[in-house]
Amino acid sequence: MKDIHNIARKEFKDTIRDKRTLMAMIVVPLLLFPVIFTIVSGLQSESMEKAMSRELKVALAGSEVPAGLQDHLEGGQNLRLIPFGRDTSYRRYVRSDSLDAAIAVSEDFQSRVDNMQTGRIIIYFQSTDEGVGQRLSNLLDQYRAKLRRERLAKLNISEEDIQPVMLDMVDMATMQEKIGKYIGGFIPYIFIIFCFIGAMYPAIDLFTGEKERGTIETILTTPVKRIHILTGKMSVVVATGIISALLAIVGLFGGLNFADTLPAQITEVTGDILQPRFILLLLSMLIPLTIFFAGILIPISIYAKSFKEAQSIITPINILVILPGIVGLMPGIELDLQTALIPVINIALATKEIVAGTIDYGLLGVVYTSLILFAVLSVAFSVRYFGRETNILRT
Amino acid sequence: MIEINELTKEFRLNRQQRKKIVSVAPSIKAVNNISLTCRPGRIFSLLGPNGAGKTTTLRMIATLLKPSSGSIRVAGLDTQKDGKKVRGSIGFLTGTTGLYDRLNPDELVTYFGRLNGMDSATLERRKRDLFHTLEIFSFSGKRIGELSSGMKQKVSIARTMIHDPEVVVFDEPTAGLDVITAEHIIDLIRRCKDDGKTVIFSSHIMSEVDLLCDDLAIIHEGKILFDGTMDHFRSQMVNGSLTQEFIRIVNNAKTQAQ
DSSP states (O other): OHHHHHHHHHHHHHHHHHHHHHHHIHHHHHHHHHHHHOOOOOOOOHHHHHHHHHHHHEEEEOSSOOHHHHHHTSTTTTTEEEEETTOOOOHHHTTTTTSSSEEEEEHHHEEEEEEEESOOOOEEEEESSTTTTHHHHHHHHHHHHHHHHHHHHHOOOOOOGGOOOOOOOOOOOHHHHHHHHHHHHHHHHHHHHHHHHHHHHIIIIIIHHHHHHHHHHHTSSSSSHHHHHHHHHHHHHHHHHHHHHHHHHHHHHHHHHHHHHHOHHHHHHHHHHHHHHHHHHHHHHHHHHHHHHHHHHHHHHHHOOHHHHHHHHHHHHHHHHHHHHHHHHHHOOOOOOTGSSSSHHHHHHHHHHHHHHHOOOHHHHHHHHHHHHHHHHHHHHHHHHOOOOOHHTTT | OOEEEEEEEEEEOOOHHHHHTOOOEEEEEEEEEEEEETTTEEEEEEEEETTTHHHHHHHTTTSSSOSSSEEETTTTEEEETTTHHHTTTTEETTTTTTOOOOOOHHHHHHHHHHTTTTOHHHHHHHHHHHHHHHHHHTTTTOGGGGGGGHHHHHHHHHHHTTTOSSSSESSSSTOOOHHHHHHHHHHHHHHHTTTTTEEEEEEHHHHHHHOOEEEEEEEEEEEEEEEEHHHHHTOSSSSSSHHHHHHHHHHHHHHHHH
């Protein structure tokens, strides 16, 4: 036990002094969410604000623009009207971005409106200019509503007379269920990835690194048993994976609290999901999973002669971690006896059900059994592999 | 004391390895039935060309590899039965031995002292003595990655000797080192002899062997071609120079094998 502690203490010190590991283990998971939230919400609100407050240059075309319409348009905010009269070149100007949009009023507009017919107004705009079409149609909708009210009054008809059915949709699902359905599977998945990435660099550094630096013989010629060396090192690999995931949770909390421009519903629901009970449940699944990851990463790192070789073998394995996670996010795939047995998928699915409050505890038991079994198998494989002299001294 | 008795190490060959050495045999004997004795207070040199089986032999002494047959006793203990105790009585150093760049010399030497089961007081005392003798104090708090190769070699020596091992195993200890740095190693080997330790070192440099060793074994393709004292070797030389004599013995063995 003393030997394991000595090895683990030294390896942990060595690991946190490695800038590469430090980046993958602490900086990236801690800052990822706050940075994403800040950028996304910042960009979104900024571009929306910009689109809404920008002054629009709009051509007003038509030989006879009714005074009422002209007054209404002039009352619009941040709108500069450029009278075009009969000139029809405005389409070219809109196309070439010299104008933001054009409003073309048909010649007989006023007479048709007066004769209880439908007058026509065309808005020329480019949908690639965010918000332009929406702003003009909102403005003209108010004008349309005004004419409609006037016409109904003239005909002595009430609004109800022309609206026989009123349809109301009431969604009984809670916001937590709706958002939880999507992010419930997504949140653990993020932590699974951090467990893997957080464990990856220390695994390579603590095993392949020893070979590359020529230190493996020095440690193997000490009186410490090989299994104790392996256990000490493995505990550091597992700890860094778990620390990464924990820091990602801290980062997520921090991001949610500081990014005040995020939609309130997402902030609330994510806050509701991330309760201590949920985090503890998630952690209890992530620990055996990270041990399983370590049990895969370590034999590869023992086998590889160099950091480069280890990375080239591990990179495709990243996909094996990412793919089951994506399967877990797909609609229609649910936790059953089969999916509960597959690592990664089972955590994503089980967490989704825990968030929704529909977890079957029998199946959760299967998930734990499977995770622990895979962890034990992979550790046993690591022990065997580390004991084989040809692997460990392969240079 | 190191007693090697009818020691053999056989490695299984995979297809790639067979192709590399142009062989159809499923395995190769890196060490083939050798017997040697290294005594305390004497320096034993294992001399041989690359691939002769020197490193394999030394790794078996240090319990890094298990013998296929035969036995090794180090300080009276069987390497296969008492591996842990054997490792505790051995100091092992190679020319390519690396150190942990992100630790400082003090942390590194303390780490290895602890792994060798030393108590704090003995460890501190021994570390102080070694750091004093090797003049490590001036850089003992600096990260090893920032040290010069000479400084690193001194730290390697302190690492090897911290637990005051009875037996010291050097595998080509001066390979790749400049003359000044190699001199630290030569001094260390001499000091070990003066302290009455059993020293075995492998080399393919005859001049180094001539400078240091009391007993000599020449090994080629896993077999011992000569085993005796250095004086005996000199007295039965056919060629004038030691290097030429070494080459002659190895070439003779090659001719006989053909």
